[in-house]
Amino acid sequence: MSIPLYGFLQGDVLGLLILAEEHETVHALSERLQEAASVRVGHTQDVRVIYKGNVLAPGLTLREAGLASLERFDVVRS
Amino acid sequence: MLNREEWLHLAHKLDWQYSYVREEDIFPELISGRPYLPHSEWQDWEESFKTSYREYVENQFDKDMAVYAVRDAVGRLENIQKLATPWMNSLKVHAAALPLAEFTGVIGNLRGARFGRDSAWRTMAVFGAMDEFRHTQIPLLLFHQLVRWDAQFDWAHKFYHTNNWFAIAARHFIDELTVGQNAIEFHIATNCVFETGFTNLQFVGLASLAHGAKDHLFEKMVTSIQTDEARHAQIGPPVLAKVMKHDPDYAQYLMDKWFWRNWRMFSILTGVSMDYLTATEQRTYSFKEFMEEWILDQFLRTLDEFGLKRPWYWETVLEELETYHHMIYASAYTYRATLWFNFVLPGPDERKWLRQKYPKHWDEMDAVWETVSARWAAVGPGSENELSVHGKVLPTFCDLCQLPLCGGTPQKNAAIVLLFENQNYIFCSEPCRWIFLREPERYAGHRELVKRVLSGEAPSNLPDLLTKYFQLTPETWGKDAYSGAYDWLAAKEAPAAH
Numbered sequence: 001m002s003i004p005l006y007g008f009l010q011g012d013v014l015g016l017l018i019l020a021e022e023h024e025t026v027h028a029l030s031e032r033l034q035e036a037a038s039v040r041v042g043h044t045q046d047v048r049v050i051y052k053g054n055v056l057a058p059g060l061t062l063r064e065a066g067l068a069s070l071e072r073f074d075v076v077r078s
Numbered sequence: 079m080l081n082r083e084e085w086l087h088l089a090h091k092l093d094w095q096y097s098y099v100r101e102e103d104i105f106p107e108l109i110s111g112r113p114y115l116p117h118s119e120w121q122d123w124e125e126s127f128k129t130s131y132r133e134y135v136e137n138q139f140d141k142d143m144a145v146y147a148v149r150d151a152v153g154r155l156e157n158i159q160k161l162a163t164p165w166m167n168s169l170k171v172h173a174a175a176l177p178l179a180e181f182t183g184v185i186g187n188l189r190g191a192r193f194g195r196d197s198a199w200r201t202m203a204v205f206g207a208m209d210e211f212r213h214t215q216i217p218l219l220l221f222h223q224l225v226r227w228d229a230q231f232d233w234a235h236k237f238y239h240t241n242n243w244f245a246i247a248a249r250h251f252i253d254e255l256t257v258g259q260n261a262i263e264f265h266i267a268t269n270c271v272f273e274t275g276f277t278n279l280q281f282v283g284l285a286s287l288a289h290g291a292k293d294h295l296f297e298k299m300v301t302s303i304q305t306d307e308a309r310h311a312q313i314g315p316p317v318l319a320k321v322m323k324h325d326p327d328y329a330q331y332l333m334d335k336w337f338w339r340n341w342r343m344f345s346i347l348t349g350v351s352m353d354y355l356t357a358t359e360q361r362t363y364s365f366k367e368f369m370e371e372w373i374l375d376q377f378l379r380t381l382d383e384f385g386l387k388r389p390w391y392w393e394t395v396l397e398e399l400e401t402y403h404h405m406i407y408a409s410a411y412t413y414r415a416t417l418w419f420n421f422v423l424p425g426p427d428e429r430k431w432l433r434q435k436y437p438k439h440w441d442e443m444d445a446v447w448e449t450v451s452a453r454w455a456a457v458g459p460g461s462e463n464e465l466s467v468h469g470k471v472l473p474t475f476c477d478l479c480q481l482p483l484c485g486g487t488p489q490k491n492a493a494i495v496l497l498f499e500n501q502n503y504i505f506c507s508e509p510c511r512w513i514f515l516r517e518p519e520r521y522a523g524h525r526e527l528v529k530r531v532l533s534g535e536a537p538s539n540l541p542d543l544l545t546k547y548f549q550l551t552p553e554t555w556g557k558d559a560y561s562g563a564y565d566w567l568a569a570k571e572a573p574a575a576h
Contacts, residue, residue, distance in 0.1 A: 011488050012491075013405040014409040014482045016473060017472040017474050036469070036470070039412050039469055040449055070502035072495050
């Protein structure tokens, strides 16, 4: 099932819509946001995904991590 | 013959006490506005600068003749074609945003002309409506004649008829400011904030920039419009004074709400024009310097004069002076095909000037421009490479102001999610969320662009979004004004392939 999410990459100038899938991993989500923002922000290997104030384990699926539709997530440098 | 001072007061204080109809039926609260007061409370309404009909007609005729004389002298197509490319695109922004918005000012003033609570107010609003006709027709005439040369000027008429994301935001703002508004809120929001606080002074700044850009036609147009604004903007203060006397909390709310909403729109229109779409050597001041000198101090003096407090979000405005229009321009540059005008990539000279004027967060912004420039260097100049230096994923928008989520800084975006009546809303800033929560019945049903895409109302793929929803064409959608062919960029080495 698709989950539309508002993604904010540290260093970028606006939020982006990421149409994620429940079975995707947190790590994959961070890569998708970085790719989406790549025209403005260079890729960084070492990042964390923050959701509702918590750092998400990269191996979790989005469903396991509890991400919900039209919520905000941030990708920040570690 | 009597002097004007001897008879004019008789000609604009004309109300009698109604006995065959109820005042509430002639001036219903829903349209006239609140606080609802009997006419006895409004009968001392006075404007500072009075004019008779004859004076109005004579003065406006002279002003119009002066504008057309300048058009005939320096406003021909061959004159316009010589203007610098960045400035030309600033003209396209204003050409689209200005004329039809001015026509809604006709509607708003006519509401005041019919439902204002004193005859003097209603008289001035009639002149205000006629002013706004002029402000519609002059720019439409001057800009639309350029369509035969550059199709992007077609947006002088087309803009508000499209679902372009900026048109959605502009309509959202203007619909509420001028058209869907009761007379009291219209005059306070439009006269006291929009005109006195922003447009009147924006025209001062724009006129100065136009002069520097040798665009004497636009310079004459805006200075001529400005003289009308200065006259009809005086309708607002006596309305505000009355509301302040009877409902000061409401007066404070109106000023706070409308200053924020105006700040959002004008930081884009004027900030982008001053700091990016004017050639560096022609910039006399930065947008921040202009705002500090001409807008913020003036607004605070107005608040003091009426016994109002500084808006609770004032520190946010001061912070955003350093960042917001920069975030917007960088976002819009990388989504330029979604707009109807062209963009200029800031080069070393421009970035040096911007760093000097905006030192606090410029490192963060400069990193973005460095990355964008590197992308151009990697793919090479040429119109065929435009989309390689362009975002492909849908940006996100505020559920109040409908503008991109560009609040805060690149290090920390200020966007806030709110769960309201089992639905998530997102706002670019605290003030936008605050306005929403003050009037949720007004805003909760609106759908910004992302929600339109998710519901299927708007297409999700970029080509269809551009052409079918935004009504752009390959000829009119925005591009880099030089297709990436900058001398300074040619000197950059492309990064090594991995």
